[in-house]
Amino acid sequence: MKKTPSAAGSTKETSLKKFLNERKPMLDDVKHSIYLWKKTPLALIGTVIIGLFLLVALFAPLLAPYDPIATDLSRKLEAPSAAHPFGLDQFGRDVLSRVIMGTRIEVQIIFIISIISIAIGLIVGIVAGYFGGIVDEILMRITDIFLAFPRLVLAMAFAAALRPTLANAIVAISLVEWTVYARLARAEAIKVRSQPYIEAIKAIGASDFKIMMFHVLPMSISPVIVQLTMRMGTIILTAASLGFLGLGAQPPLPEWGAIVSDGRSYLMNNWWITAFPGMAIAITVLGFNLLGDGIRDILDPRIRR
Amino acid sequence: MQRRRGDLLDISGLKVVFDTYAGQVKALNGVELWMNHGERLGVVGETGCGKSVTALSVMRLIDEPGKIIEGNILFEGKDLTALSEGELNMIRGKDIAMIFQEPVAALNPVMKVGAQIVENIEWQRKSAAQERGSPLQTVQIMRDMLKFVGLDWQRTENLYPHELSGGMAQRVMIAMALSSKPKLLIADEPTSALDVTIQAQILNLLNSLVKETRTAVLLITHAMGVAAQFCDFIAVMYAGNVVEYGSLHAIFDNPLHPYTKGLLKAVPKIGRTDELQSIPGIVPDLIDPPSGCRFHPRCPHRGPACDKAQPRFEPVGGESEADRHHVACFLYQKDH
Amino acid sequence: MQAATEREGREILIQAKHLKKLFAVKKNFYSRPLYVKAVDDCNFSIRKNTVFGIVGESGSGKTTLGRVILRLIEATNGTVVFDDTDLMSLSSQELRLFRRRMQIISQDPYNSLHPRKVVKKLIGEGLQLHFQLSSQEINERVKHILTLVGLREEHMYRYPHEFSGGQRQRIAIARALVLKPEFIVLDEPTSALDVSVQAVILKMLKELKRDFALTYMLITHDLAVIDYMADDVAVMYLGQIVEMGSKDDIFLRTAHPYARLLIDSVPPPTPSEHWSGKVLSGEIPSPIHVPSGCRFHPRCPQAKDICAKEEPILSELQPGHFVKCHFPLGS
Numbered sequence: 021m022k023k024t025p026s027a028a029g030s031t032k033e034t035s036l037k038k039f040l041n042e043r044k045p046m047l048d049d050v051k052h053s054i055y056l057w058k059k060t061p062l063a064l065i066g067t068v069i070i071g072l073f074l075l076v077a078l079f080a081p082l083l084a085p086y087d088p089i090a091t092d093l094s095r096k097l098e099a100p101s102a103a104h105p106f107g108l109d110q111f112g113r114d115v116l117s118r119v120i121m122g123t124r125i126e127v128q129i130i131f132i133i134s135i136i137s138i139a140i141g142l143i144v145g146i147v148a149g150y151f152g153g154i155v156d157e158i159l160m161r162i163t164d165i166f167l168a169f170p171r172l173v174l175a176m177a178f179a180a181a182l183r184p185t186l187a188n189a190i191v192a193i194s195l196v197e198w199t200v201y202a203r204l205a206r207a208e209a210i211k212v213r214s215q216p217y218i219e220a221i222k223a224i225g226a227s228d229f230k231i232m233m234f235h236v237l238p239m240s241i242s243p244v245i246v247q248l249t250m251r252m253g254t255i256i257l258t259a260a261s262l263g264f265l266g267l268g269a270q271p272p273l274p275e276w277g278a279i280v281s282d283g284r285s286y287l288m289n290n291w292w293i294t295a296f297p298g299m300a301i302a303i304t305v306l307g308f309n310l311l312g313d314g315i316r317d318i319l320d321p322r323i324r325r
Numbered sequence: 326m327q328r329r330r331g332d333l334l335d336i337s338g339l340k341v342v343f344d345t346y347a348g349q350v351k352a353l354n355g356v357e358l359w360m361n362h363g364e365r366l367g368v369v370g371e372t373g374c375g376k377s378v379t380a381l382s383v384m385r386l387i388d389e390p391g392k393i394i395e396g397n398i399l400f401e402g403k404d405l406t407a408l409s410e411g412e413l414n415m416i417r418g419k420d421i422a423m424i425f426q427e428p429v430a431a432l433n434p435v436m437k438v439g440a441q442i443v444e445n446i447e448w449q450r451k452s453a454a455q456e457r458g459s460p461l462q463t464v465q466i467m468r469d470m471l472k473f474v475g476l477d478w479q480r481t482e483n484l485y486p487h488e489l490s491g492g493m494a495q496r497v498m499i500a501m502a503l504s505s506k507p508k509l510l511i512a513d514e515p516t517s518a519l520d521v522t523i524q525a526q527i528l529n530l531l532n533s534l535v536k537e538t539r540t541a542v543l544l545i546t547h548a549m550g551v552a553a554q555f556c557d558f559i560a561v562m563y564a565g566n567v568v569e570y571g572s573l574h575a576i577f578d579n580p581l582h583p584y585t586k587g588l589l590k591a592v593p594k595i596g597r598t599d600e601l602q603s604i605p606g607i608v609p610d611l612i613d614p615p616s617g618c619r620f621h622p623r624c625p626h627r628g629p630a631c632d633k634a635q636p637r638f639e640p641v642g643g644e645s646e647a648d649r650h651h652v653a654c655f656l657y658q659k660d661h
Numbered sequence: 662m663q664a665a666t667e668r669e670g671r672e673i674l675i676q677a678k679h680l681k682k683l684f685a686v687k688k689n690f691y692s693r694p695l696y697v698k699a700v701d702d703c704n705f706s707i708r709k710n711t712v713f714g715i716v717g718e719s720g721s722g723k724t725t726l727g728r729v730i731l732r733l734i735e736a737t738n739g740t741v742v743f744d745d746t747d748l749m750s751l752s753s754q755e756l757r758l759f760r761r762r763m764q765i766i767s768q769d770p771y772n773s774l775h776p777r778k779v780v781k782k783l784i785g786e787g788l789q790l791h792f793q794l795s796s797q798e799i800n801e802r803v804k805h806i807l808t809l810v811g812l813r814e815e816h817m818y819r820y821p822h823e824f825s826g827g828q829r830q831r832i833a834i835a836r837a838l839v840l841k842p843e844f845i846v847l848d849e850p851t852s853a854l855d856v857s858v859q860a861v862i863l864k865m866l867k868e869l870k871r872d873f874a875l876t877y878m879l880i881t882h883d884l885a886v887i888d889y890m891a892d893d894v895a896v897m898y899l900g901q902i903v904e905m906g907s908k909d910d911i912f913l914r915t916a917h918p919y920a921r922l923l924i925d926s927v928p929p930p931t932p933s934e935h936w937s938g939k940v941l942s943g944e945i946p947s948p949i950h951v952p953s954g955c956r957f958h959p960r961c962p963q964a965k966d967i968c969a970k971e972e973p974i975l976s977e978l979q980p981g982h983f984v985k986c987h988f989p990l991g992s
Contacts, residue, residue: 216772220765224787239776490944524928554929589930591856591857591860607825
């Protein structure tokens with residue numbers, strides 16, 4: 021307790037130095053990633069778009085100038101103006117506020133669907149790929165059944181069967197999405213399974229569960245993450261489509277697809293109700309696709325070295 | 326130094342660098358090497374010593390991010406470093422041919438072996454501006470070549486590369502390489518991927534073929550046994566330099582450079598009873614190579630001058646001219 | 662019986678009997694599977710504190726044999742007794758615990774270490790599985806073992822790709838050694854390394870064997886490495902052991918024509934020594950369609966009629982020196 025401040029400072033400093041030194045390779049790795057990131061301008065644009073999207077979602081209540089569900093029928097279908105840059109919809113709600121608040125719903129959708137579908141996909145894929153044989157056959161044939169239907173149609177069927185709510189739409193999309201990750205994780209697991217380092221770990225006496233969990237999974241996850249970022253655009257589109265068809269988020273929830281749907285009967289004269297949320301969808305999807313491409317390039321070992 | 330030292334190939338002061346993310350790799354640092362027509366020169370050294378880069382430089386196959394920054398490669402008096410791509414194509418595959426460690430990877434996977442050799446022969450004729458022979462004639466040459474390398478042409482010409490064993494594929498590569506009657510054959514680890522019994526077959530085959538055709542061979546290898554049994558002259562490379570060069574006898578019976586001595590003592594051999602010796606330390610990082618002699622951090626005879634300047638590559642006196650014994654080490658420099 | 666098997670008074674650590682491994686290959690989904698006889702009826706025993714060398718060309722089944730011994734690949738048939746324990750009868754749980762006593766170091770140092778784990782994790786993993794140790798103790802043991810294999814404490818937090826091939830092989834050795842095993846299978850431990858590095862690693866393996874009373878099974882295609890390391894040698898051809906005996910039996914009193922030609926095809930690394938350059942014709946046949954009779958007869962310079970018809974048995978020429986040939990050399 022009686023340490024002089026300078027001594028305490030220096031030991032702290034050395035331990036920090038030691039800590040950084042021990043993790044130098046990791047830091048170098050991060051630095052290298054940033055360097056590669058800077059060299060791919062499209063990835064940078066994607067990052068900016070998605071960054072903005074997340075910021076808007078985070079500060080949505082502060083950014084939205086009006087209440088997104090407060091109606092004012094006296095001013096319905098008003099064209100864009102300085103006070104209402106995106107105009108008003110058929111119930112007199114501010115479209116800008118609805119689009120801004122909508123980002124929160126989109127983030128929720130993406131987040132929950134990602135977690136559910138990746139969890140199912142990784143488990144099914146890694147178990148199938150690692151064990152192979154009959155286990156693989158059974159799990160992959162189940163996956164094939166899911167893949168045999170057009171994605172959107174299957175999601176619609178699930179959503180319709182489950183009662184049309186946002187939560188059910190999320191479940192429906194997850195049930196369709198996981199197959200992508202399952203196949204990817206299986207391919208990776210098969211590749212990793214035959215690597216000498218997996219044999220080495222087996223030879224040490226690790227159980228199959230440990231090998232899958234701590235050795236196969238970490239190696240399979242990066243292509244899955246890349247795929248996920250690339251599919252996020254599609255997830256938004258699917259959610260929006262369900263919303264548009266009335267099978268997803270229900271009014272007055274400002275989900276982008278639902279807003280587009282709201283405006284479709286007024287498209288000829290009051291284009292703004294549809295156009296602005298539509299643009300929001302397009303830009304966000306583009307952002308995710310650019311980001312996904314960028315992440316794929318950065319994680320690609322052939323480009324790294 | 327201006328005098329041509331070898332009438333076939335004379336490499337002097339060759340420097341090659343590769344620009345990478347981590348920095349500039351100084352892969353070759355003034356390589357000196359020469360050989361006459363019909364000679365067999367072995368370039369030996371460990372991973373990363375620059376032996377393959379030297380071979381690729383002779384073929385002018387150093388691609389981005391690598392480049393030749395200094396030095397000359399005289400091939401029959403012509404400086405290969407100064408030639409245009411078009412002029413090089415007249416030489417590549419015609420006067421200088423190359424075979425690789427992974428012969429299957431060097432063949433086109435979707436083309437039958439016979440067709441590939443035929444295409445190769447036709448292409449060489451075209452680039453050498455020779456008359457195109459009749460297709461039948463070309464096919465006959467292809468079959469002769471396959472016979473020449475000890476393959477049954479009836480069986481082999483209709484196979485795809487993946488159907489060949491490693492040994493057969495290497496024979497096919499040799500057939501392709503020798504079909505143009507090159508003056509120099511560069512063989513980059515031609516037997517390293519093969520089993521010993523197949524290695525013996527290929528070495529014997531190469532041996533008899535190059536004797537018959539008087540083709541000079543530049544053999545790149547890490548296997549001392551292969552070099553010892555196949556070559557007339559040996560160049561030992563370390564970290565981008567030829568550290569010692571001379572006749573087979575000079576290098577194996579009278580090694581001078583501390584690295585050569587260490588390397589020879591590290592080679593296990595059937596019937597050897599003494600302990601293996603190893604060279605302490607590790608191969609240097611060529612992005613930031615040691616100053617002076619690049620071997621000095623590992624050298625047991627390190628002197629005060631060794632980290633200051635690069636030792637000159639000089640002939641060692643007192644031996645017969647035919648040995649061509651040269652070494653780059655301060656221990657043998659007269660002014661030290 | 663005791664005298665024959667326990668030469669030099671050393672106990673037997675591993676006894677393998679009638680080991681067989683078939684791999685099914687299918688040309689397509691509908692065809693009947695063909696069987697590759699990767700390992701075909703191998704019998705041998707390994708004495709404690711010795712190096713048992715297995716030499717053969719690619720396709721001889723030597724790598725599979727090393728895996729089958731450790732039950733990393735399940736044998737089709739046969740038994741392996743490890744110091745009174747029948748490995749084949751262990752449950753998967755028991756086998757996992759037993760693995761501490763038998764380790765493997767494989768050929769490719771670039772792929773045998775998990776690329777996303779730091780050295781401390783790589784080595785400490787086995788400790789966590791087999792010993793109840795605090796993280797402090799694990800740290801200490803990892804440090805200790807690193808210095809034993811010639812690495813330093815500061816290497817603990819580095820990733821495999823930051824090391825050279827030789828250093829990686831040291832890490833792999835440390836990973837095996839930290840569990841205090843009795844038996845290690847060395848599968849081509851130095852064939853991916855340069856000669857000067859190979860010399861260091863081989864010397865180190867010899868010293869470790871002495872210091873820790875280890876038993877090795879050394880699998881390699883390099884006869885010079887076998888000569889340097891092994892006490893006993895088995896020569897494999899197409900899944901079978903064709904000659905087995907002490908190192909001197911194999912190199913000085915070679916009896917099988919294949920072993921002879923294998924030894925003769927190695928170019929000696931000294932020009933003064935004349936290389937007979939005797940060449941074994943042909944290539945190792947596909948293990949799916951093995952030749953009838955003696956499997957070596959199509960390539961054998963001494964082959965007679967009987968060789969194509971009748972398979973020779975592995976018979977004992979002298980005590981401890983076995984050969985599988987109708988007409989062994991020098992008799």
